[in-house]
Amino acid sequence: MTNKAVSDHTAPSSERRRRSAHAVVWFGAALSVVISANALAQDYLSPLALCAGKDGGILYVAESSGKQVAVFDVVKGAVTGTIAVPEPPSGLALSSDGSRLYVTGASPRGNVHIVNLRALAVSQSVRVGHTPTAPVVHPDGKTLFVCNRFNNDVSAVDLAEGKEVGRIPVIREPVAAVLTPDGARLFVANLLPAGPADGDFIAAAISVIDTAARQAVAVISLPNGSSSAHGICISPDGAYVYVTHILGRYQMPTTQLERGWMNTNALSVIDAKENKLVNTVLLDDVDLGAANPWGVACTADGKYVCVAHAGSHEISVIDRAGLQERLAKAAAGEAVSEVSQTAADVPNDLAFLVGLRRRIALTGNGPRGLVLIGTKACVSEYFTDTLGVVDIDPSVKPKARSIALGPQAALSAKRKGEMFFNDASLCFQHWQSCSSCHPDARADGLNWDLLNDGIGNPKNAKSMLLAHETPPAMSLGMRDSAEMAVRAGITFIQFTVRPEADAAAIDAYLRSLKAVPSPHLVEDKLSPAAERGEKVFEKARCAKCHPAPLYTDKKSYDLGTGKDLDKDKEFDTPTLVEVWRTAPYMHDGRAAAMSNVLKECNANDLHGTTSSLTQEETNDLIEYVLSR
Numbered sequence: 001m002t003n004k005a006v007s008d009h010t011a012p013s014s015e016r017r018r019r020s021a022h023a024v025v026w027f028g029a030a031l032s033v034v035i036s037a038n039a040l041a042q043d044y045l046s047p048l049a050l051c052a053g054k055d056g057g058i059l060y061v062a063e064s065s066g067k068q069v070a071v072f073d074v075v076k077g078a079v080t081g082t083i084a085v086p087e088p089p090s091g092l093a094l095s096s097d098g099s100r101l102y103v104t105g106a107s108p109r110g111n112v113h114i115v116n117l118r119a120l121a122v123s124q125s126v127r128v129g130h131t132p133t134a135p136v137v138h139p140d141g142k143t144l145f146v147c148n149r150f151n152n153d154v155s156a157v158d159l160a161e162g163k164e165v166g167r168i169p170v171i172r173e174p175v176a177a178v179l180t181p182d183g184a185r186l187f188v189a190n191l192l193p194a195g196p197a198d199g200d201f202i203a204a205a206i207s208v209i210d211t212a213a214r215q216a217v218a219v220i221s222l223p224n225g226s227s228s229a230h231g232i233c234i235s236p237d238g239a240y241v242y243v244t245h246i247l248g249r250y251q252m253p254t255t256q257l258e259r260g261w262m263n264t265n266a267l268s269v270i271d272a273k274e275n276k277l278v279n280t281v282l283l284d285d286v287d288l289g290a291a292n293p294w295g296v297a298c299t300a301d302g303k304y305v306c307v308a309h310a311g312s313h314e315i316s317v318i319d320r321a322g323l324q325e326r327l328a329k330a331a332a333g334e335a336v337s338e339v340s341q342t343a344a345d346v347p348n349d350l351a352f353l354v355g356l357r358r359r360i361a362l363t364g365n366g367p368r369g370l371v372l373i374g375t376k377a378c379v380s381e382y383f384t385d386t387l388g389v390v391d392i393d394p395s396v397k398p399k400a401r402s403i404a405l406g407p408q409a410a411l412s413a414k415r416k417g418e419m420f421f422n423d424a425s426l427c428f429q430h431w432q433s434c435s436s437c438h439p440d441a442r443a444d445g446l447n448w449d450l451l452n453d454g455i456g457n458p459k460n461a462k463s464m465l466l467a468h469e470t471p472p473a474m475s476l477g478m479r480d481s482a483e484m485a486v487r488a489g490i491t492f493i494q495f496t497v498r499p500e501a502d503a504a505a506i507d508a509y510l511r512s513l514k515a516v517p518s519p520h521l522v523e524d525k526l527s528p529a530a531e532r533g534e535k536v537f538e539k540a541r542c543a544k545c546h547p548a549p550l551y552t553d554k555k556s557y558d559l560g561t562g563k564d565l566d567k568d569k570e571f572d573t574p575t576l577v578e579v580w581r582t583a584p585y586m587h588d589g590r591a592a593a594m595s596n597v598l599k600e601c602n603a604n605d606l607h608g609t610t611s612s613l614t615q616e617e618t619n620d621l622i623e624y625v626l627s628r
Helices: 320-331 343-348 413-421 482-492 500-511 528-539 594-598 615-625
Strands: 015-018 047-052 058-063 068-073 078-084 089-094 100-105 111-116 121-127 132-137 143-148 153-158 163-169 174-179 185-190 205-210 215-221 226-234 240-248 263-271 276-282 293-298 304-309 314-319 357-361 367-373 376-381 386-391 401-404 407-410
Touching: 047 089, 047 367, 047 376, 058 089, 058 367, 058 376, 068 089, 078 121, 089 143, 100 121, 100 132, 111 132, 121 163, 132 174, 143 174, 153 174, 163 215, 174 226, 185 226, 185 240, 215 276, 226 304, 240 276, 240 293, 263 293, 263 304, 263 320, 276 320, 276 343, 304 320, 304 367, 314 320, 314 367, 314 376, 320 343, 413 500, 482 500, 528 615, 594 615
Parallel strands: 089 132, 226 293, 293 367
Antiparallel strands: 015 407, 047 058, 058 068, 068 078, 089 100, 100 111, 111 121, 132 143, 143 153, 153 163, 174 185, 185 205, 205 215, 226 240, 240 263, 263 276, 293 304, 304 314, 314 357, 367 376, 376 386, 386 401
């Protein structure tokens, strides 16, 4: 049985709320929102990250599409101001004295914008890495740490000097971070797994950084199949770190969804002192998924750990002491449920949290950022441009409300498609959305045994970028077009029937995707090595099958790379646009890096004439390809 306290999700409106003068009664029994009649619809806001002011009376909301930060007065229940920033804001952190707000700007030439909160304006910008996010201030107030998502590293910024003073390499796409209370260690959540996908183990990991030495001192692997590690927090006493992620069951064919057969949604618990994984619990129920866990936070008193579910539009409220007690019993070999007879059983137990967790439905769509103020949970509802608010006090009947962050704008087909792509409530039992395997419409790094080309021959998940421009779809070209693949995915991956208009909207969204400039570029241009590599690209005959501008000839070839059930088959030539982002490579993810593609995966020079290249030429070729 599930321990839910939910009502039906409010269906997404055909319009989204936009910035305006409005009055709200936030913590009262009723919520009233008055929007001025002459408010003009503008671009979407897409609230992403949240940060509470020093006394909890103010919330700062990073509005990604709006390129601004909203200042939300908790007492008044209203937006009282906005702060324009030059780039889409991706993360927020408050200075130790509460006078400045650090805002990461998500762009290839990423910056941290330092906002003077008295003037509500950017006073200084500090250059960091490619698509920075998740800024964290050291307790001494001297250093800011920033995750550079596409550089795969973390910047250390000297706040007194106003400049970056170091970079710490991590694993792959760092997107969330949290410091221990003493500031000695920084735990960093890497979004995606690294390494080949055709082995027995592949999973996202947590990097642990010694902040004084500014170097990684540990890597904590999440369970096999873990991906999309979006959120991380630490308990107030510093004892445990909590990480949200998807736990994919990629070892099984995609024949059903029931009981978490494909994707489950998880919270991993890490012993912060020992730098080791305690265990992983599932956030789903037996017959109802809790898709795409994102933001996570502990209440100040440490009683609860809460999770925002971006795909199923709800929050989980978990009794933290009860969770740790139950995990300790499992670790001691004590049976704690019919499934969990040992600690190893816990990540497969869909009933482990029964009695410890409440599921509270939200009224907005796409909750991502999460902040707790007392017993009030505040979430950024990305697709409805709203701030979700609900009291998690167990003595109070939960009544979620969504507060408009601005006037409404009509949903375009593209925006609808993006919303549908991320919405697990459209899926049978809410287990997953399209983005569960394709975060940001790219790839999760895992192999999946889809049934379109047989069973027992898993394929690496593909990026959706340029899918509609580069038919056919799927590695073996089993779908003539991306349009066919979208509709087949709704039927055979989400196990549901949807109106044609939904699929057409998803098409519109996928067609709108733009390539992110490569982190291998230097000031938007090819490096000297990549310029040399461009010539090698021609010399090695790579351009024959990968011609510009799409870098694919849209044809299929047998290059001798098929094996087992796929032996002697022809594979579609993939685009090289954004290939820097899509490792592991080859149809089965056997190649962890581009060097593996050019050497181990190129018998008889069928995949370009690379055997005669010098090491320098090979390195230059790799640099060019990864600059696309």
